[in-house]
Amino acid sequence: MPSALPHGDPAPADGRLPAAVLADAAQRPFGVYVHIPFCQTRCGYCDFNTYTAAELGSGVSRGSYADTVLAEVRLAGTVLDGRTPIASTVFFGGGTPTLLPAEHLGLIITEIRETFGLAADAEISTEANPETVTPGYFAKLREAGFTRVSLGMQSAVPRVLEVLDRKHRPGRPQEAVAEARAAGFEHVNLDLIYGAPYETDADWQTSLDAVIAAGPDHVSAYALVVEEGTALARQVAQGVLPAPDDDVLADRYVMADETLHAAGFDWYEVSNWARSDAARCRHNELYWSDANWWGLGPGAHSHVSGVRWWNVKHPARYAVLLESGASPAAGRETLDAQARLTERVMLAVRMRDGLALAELPPERAAVAPQLAGWGLVEHPALEQGRLVLTQRGRLLADAVVRELLA
Template identity: 80%
Template sequence: MPSALPHGDPPPPSGRLNRATLEQAAGAPFGVYVHVPFCSTRCGYCDFNTYTAEELGPGVSRGSYADTMLRELRLAEVVLDGAPPPASTIFFGGGTPTLLPAEHLGLIIQEIGDRLGLADDVEITTEANPETVTPAYLAALREAGFTRISLGMQSAVPKVLSVLDRTHRPGRPEAAVAEARAAGFEHVNLDLIYGSPHETDADWQASLDAAVGAEPDHVSAYALVVEQGTALARQVARGVVPAPDDDVLADRYLQADATLRAAGFEWYEVSNWATSDAARCRHNELYWSDANWWGLGPGAHSHVGGVRWWNVKHPVRYGALLDTGSSPAAGRETLDEGARLTERVMLGVRLREGIGVDTLPASSSRVLPQLVSWGLLDPPALDTGRVVLTQRGRLMADAVVRELLVDA
């Protein structure tokens, strides 16, 4: 089951933002996230806001989904009132965006440009299940304006794919990388998951080797998390499969870092590696740097000028609200400076550049020497006024953040 939405204040039906909020948004980068909630099957570990055809029932169709999103874009144009700069990034996520026709995705891009504007160097990304793309489809995506694709590989080992309920064939993600390159994509990412039940060191190494051998210029690797309410959580609770082991997850991370560094990748965020600065995902960097974005689609979250809101989750309810001319937002919160500082530290410390000491709460200064002595922070970087994680620090990033904010 998809995870629950946070609690918040009731949003105005119009979605209106006050002038002070819009003025704050005027100077920061702006992006658009497009949520496509359709999946062919539900993976046992997934708690994203996604639905199979059987789960959706009547009232929602892939064929009309783009038209529904265009109505939210018209709302965004009115609410934003030209305050943010043109979109520098667009990211289609899900779900499986590539279950929609490429022409429909292109129509959404065109409408974003017409309504909100596009930067000259806009980065446009879609996630994709490798089984849903063909050379012709990839060529159509490029024609529509996509510059980047993120392919869900997860593993190269059949037994691990089976545990994760992934339906693609081993070898298909690697082939899709080659097809994306042939279609002219500037950047290609492979997405991996480590720590699955019954996965061995050799299994994980086989997945890493396969990913590197496909020659993408970006790799994301995430530890498996057992999310409450998922099929995997129920299996763990019944003892059918073991829960991920923290020590094993740490070993897997070090294994990934070593393999990727040897292949010419450098980490730029704790779970992300790229072959160059140009290959980094600019849209994700926008999230990590406290910038602004509008999230289109059911369950999508937005942030503009310190105000965050989130849409209703079910696609039928989402469409019904837009049909009445109302905002599909379910809740809203205005972040005070303390909350924004917490998020800046929590996200910024995960980046290769780290964060400036001068951006931390004053109380953090007393814990910095201790964090260095524990081997969690890079001493030369700290000498220049930056808080940068060591490799050991990356393994304990959450603990570092807690220490930095303990008295904030």
């Protein structure tokens, strides 16, 4: 089942934010995340806040879900009261957003535009499972205003897909890339997962080669993580499947980085590669750069100028709260200066642009030369006052963060 929500303070019933927070919000870029919690089946490794029809039960309808989200958009407009810049990015994630009609997704975009405004060059993305999209659906997404699509491929090898409980047939993600391109999508991402039980080096190379041949301009590759409470975790605990091996995961990452670089992709975040700066996912960069966003939907998280909150998890409870005129927030926290520094370091060091040493307390910045001596950060960038990870540093990013925050 989906992972638990964080612990925090009670959130106001009307969702209001402190005046000082709203005053600061005008100084930071703003985006919107839209969570679509529906899936046809649950993948064994997934602990996201998503539900199949059997898990949802009665009281929740895909057909009325967009209307519920529209109610939260209007609530957000009241809470923020025009204090944020117009939205520069919108990202539909899940779950499987493309299980909803494209027209419903378009209604949400229209409400976001009318409530917050949308930049003329706004990036509007959706995740999609390859089996839920068609050439006609892609055309409708473009008509609705989408500029970018992210397709879940995970692997090109049938037995690896089977272990991951992925239902699409091999080759379908590549077909979907071509269909998206034909519909006018300039920016297309393919997601991969490496380190699945019984996956070989040859399997992983097959997947990398298939991704490159498909022609996306962005690739995300994530190490398989065994999340507590998932079917995969139970299989590993019972000895049915082996746990991912850290050394194997490191080797697979190096294979990905070198293969993708040779094909014209450059890393810009530890798990993300793009063919150009324009191909980067601007919405994710907004998360990684301490900007502001409102998360719509059950279980969605939001952040505005140091205040973070999260919505109730179940779609039925989410709908009941909004129908009653209340905020769906389950809890929230206000980050103090140390917490914000910690998050800034954790996120910035994962980026190709790196972390400015000036953002660190002097005693912590002083460890940077030692990190360079260990081969974890780039010497030229350090001479220019920035901490940028080497490939080895990316493999040990968590250790670098610990050194910087010790």
